[in-house]
Amino acid sequence: NAETVSNFIRQKIEADAAQHKYDRVGLPPIITRFPPEPNGYLHIGHAKSICINFGLAQTYGGRCNLRFDDTNPEKESTEYVDSIKSTVKWLGFDWTDATGEHLHYASDYFEQLYAFAEKLIEAGHAYIDSQDADTIRAQRGQLHEAGQNSPHRDRPTAESLDLFRRMKAGEFKEGEHVLRAKIDMASSFIAMRDPVIYRIRFVHHHRTGDAWCIYPLYDFTHCISDAIEQVTHSLCTLEFENNRPLYNWVLARLVEVGALAQPLPEQTEFARLNLTYAITSKRKLLQLVEENLVDGWDDPRMMTLVGIRRRGFTPESIRLFCERIGVSKADSWIDMSVLEQAVRDDLDEKAPRAVAVLKPLKLILDNYPVDHAEPCKAPVHPHHPEMGERHFELTRELWIDQDDFMAEPVKGFFRLFVGNKVRLRYGFVIECTGFDTDEHGNVTAVHANYFADSKSGTEGSNNYKVKGNIHWLSDVSAVPAEIRVYDRLFNDAHPDAGGKDFLQALNPDSKHITQGMVEQSIANVAAETHFQFERHGYFVTDKVDSKAGALVFNRIVGLKDTWQK
Ligand code: ATP
Ligand code: MG
Ligand code: MG
Numbered sequence: 001n002a003e004t005v006s007n008f009i010r011q012k013i014e015a016d017a018a019q020h021k022y023d024r025v026g027l028p029p030i031i032t033r034f035p036p037e038p039n040g041y042l043h044i045g046h047a048k049s050i051c052i053n054f055g056l057a058q059t060y061g062g063r064c065n066l067r068f069d070d071t072n073p074e075k076e077s078t079e080y081v082d083s084i085k086s087t088v089k090w091l092g093f094d095w096t097d098a099t100g101e102h103l104h105y106a107s108d109y110f111e112q113l114y115a116f117a118e119k120l121i122e123a124g125h126a127y128i129d130s131q132d133a134d135t136i137r138a139q140r141g142q143l144h145e146a147g148q149n150s151p152h153r154d155r156p157t158a159e160s161l162d163l164f165r166r167m168k169a170g171e172f173k174e175g176e177h178v179l180r181a182k183i184d185m186a187s188s189f190i191a192m193r194d195p196v197i198y199r200i201r202f203v204h205h206h207r208t209g210d211a212w213c214i215y216p217l218y219d220f221t222h223c224i225s226d227a228i229e230q231v232t233h234s235l236c237t238l239e240f241e242n243n244r245p246l247y248n249w250v251l252a253r254l255v256e257v258g259a260l261a262q263p264l265p266e267q268t269e270f271a272r273l274n275l276t277y278a279i280t281s282k283r284k285l286l287q288l289v290e291e292n293l294v295d296g297w298d299d300p301r302m303m304t305l306v307g308i309r310r311r312g313f314t315p316e317s318i319r320l321f322c323e324r325i326g327v328s329k330a331d332s333w334i335d336m337s338v339l340e341q342a343v344r345d346d347l348d349e350k351a352p353r354a355v356a357v358l359k360p361l362k363l364i365l366d367n368y369p370v371d372h373a374e375p376c377k378a379p380v381h382p383h384h385p386e387m388g389e390r391h392f393e394l395t396r397e398l399w400i401d402q403d404d405f406m407a408e409p410v411k412g413f414f415r416l417f418v419g420n421k422v423r424l425r426y427g428f429v430i431e432c433t434g435f436d437t438d439e440h441g442n443v444t445a446v447h448a449n450y451f452a453d454s455k456s457g458t459e460g461s462n463n464y465k466v467k468g469n470i471h472w473l474s475d476v477s478a479v480p481a482e483i484r485v486y487d488r489l490f491n492d493a494h495p496d497a498g499g500k501d502f503l504q505a506l507n508p509d510s511k512h513i514t515q516g517m518v519e520q521s522i523a524n525v526a527a528e529t530h531f532q533f534e535r536h537g538y539f540v541t542d543k544v545d546s547k548a549g550a551l552v553f554n555r556i557v558g559l560k561d562t563w564q565k
Pocket of ligand 1: 034035036037038044045046048049069235236237271272273274280281282283
């Protein structure tokens with residue numbers, strides 16, 4: 001179950017239900033919505049909001065709408081719309097249910113929003129201001145002092161209405177006039193000090209084209225969109241707390257003029273997700289992409305959901321993560337290790353095991369029969385015999401990982417070094433006898449002898465007690481693969497906290513590409529297939545670049561949390 005509920009949101013839903021606040025004929029008991037602005041790709045913070053909104057709807061037998069909050073045409077595009085839709089689906093949620101497709105765009109409400117704005121003007125609740133943006137901002141004042149009325153605040157209704165219609169007709173330049181709600185210039189909520197609710201913008205909209213040259217602002221659009229869609233619980237992040245009085249004011253005025261009816265949606269805020277070693281701001285993510293500091297929006301190091309997906313995180317792991325972090329009313333930081341552990345916990349049970357050698361080093365068993373191929377086997381999953389067995393052959397020449405050999409072993413190193421014995425997993429015990437080097441002193445091959453009576457699973461194997469147990473591949477059957485080992489994109493746990501330049505915190509060592517080898521049994525796997533590579537961690541075939549015959553693997557996470565601060 002994907003529900004990520006906190007007590008306070010749940011309590012509100014249950015209290016509302018007890019009061020029959022939203023008992024409406026033909027409508028589900030709760031309606032939530034996920035309202036992204038299509039001005040970028042979704043990030044891990046949005047996953048929290050998606051899990052809360054869709055999860056609560058599931059829990060309470062309601063529905064969740066997907067609504068594009070598309071009222072800022074200059075930054076929005078259908079590319080983002082499409083990506084957001086596929087990401088929500090990938091996470092396992094759907095805005096289509098038995099009652100229909102609940103996909104909406106705030107831009108679909110432009111006519112209605114405009115009509116509502118006229119009603120507010122007619123009722124004396126809005127006026128056209130003809131001052132420039134800087135003046136309006138300055139007059140709003142500071143929290144501890146009252147703001148200053150605009151000289152146009154008491155403009156006659158008929159004049160405001162006329163100007164508003166002419167704004168819509170395109171008679172004025174951008175910035176010449178705005179429509180403001182007439183509320184309270186002394187309010188302790190700055191948002192209530194006659195907020196601008198419409199402005200002139202001669203900008204092409206990705207859906208409405210050039211039909212409009214005035215666009216409504218968020219605070220006017222959002223609450224009305226919620227009301228039109230008969231949303232019950234409008235859940236958003238804490239930064240909107242100060243806008244709640246405005247949300248309620250707009251809806252209450254529209255009820256008074258007969259444009260809307262009770263029961264109205266109500267806004268409840270929860271803490272946004274802040275994840276350490278990550279950036280969750282669309283603007284900053286865009287900057288990383290535009291300055292080519294990453295390989296696009298879906299770079300596997302990016303905390304965009306397309307990046308996280310490409311890295312190999314599963315939807316189940318993201319939902320598990322959201323469940324574990326819960327929902328609170330106070331901002332806090334969640335450690336990246338919580339996300340990483342969620343994917344380990346998800347994949348541990350279901351990912352097939354395989355052997356990969358990331359940095360191959362030749363191992364030659366000098367006393368091994370030249371053409372012998374010893375059949376070996378291993379379970380696909382150690383706890384799930386029903387997943388079957390993998391079969392492979394042990395030959396005289398093998399590939400091992402460079403890290404499993406040391407010419408000059410350090411203290412505590414139990415793997416291969418001259419004179420030491422290790423077990424080749426699922427195979428024989430060997431003893432290292434020497435190694436070859438090139439003219440630079442680099443090790444080019446390791447030599448060993450094997451013990452013919454030591455094979456795993458045979459009686460004789462009990463006579464060998466070795467501390468090291470290393471993985472290997474036969475050079476006859478190993479399949480080449482590109483291996484991309486990723487690390488966290490930032491070195492600093494709080495890369496953009498306190499106005500810091502997050503670009504300074506980029507981890508220069510966050511991507512290592514090696515030409516490795518994998519076992520033959522996985523030579524033809526499809527893209528986006530998950531594995532645990534024994535002793536290395538969790539990997540996935542790259543969604544974009546991996547092909548049968550040209551495999552590319554991304555490391556999702558290591559087996560354990562070994563991140564060094
Ligand atoms: P950004 O600050 O990155 O531009 P945004 O809040 O402007 O994000 P929207 O597309 O408006 O992005 O967000 C859609 C929904 O997701 C909103 O309800 C918003 O509150 C929620 N959301 C955005 N970021 C987070 C986060 N870090 N944690 C939880 N919810 C978030
Ligand atoms: Mg927003
Ligand atoms: Mg934003």
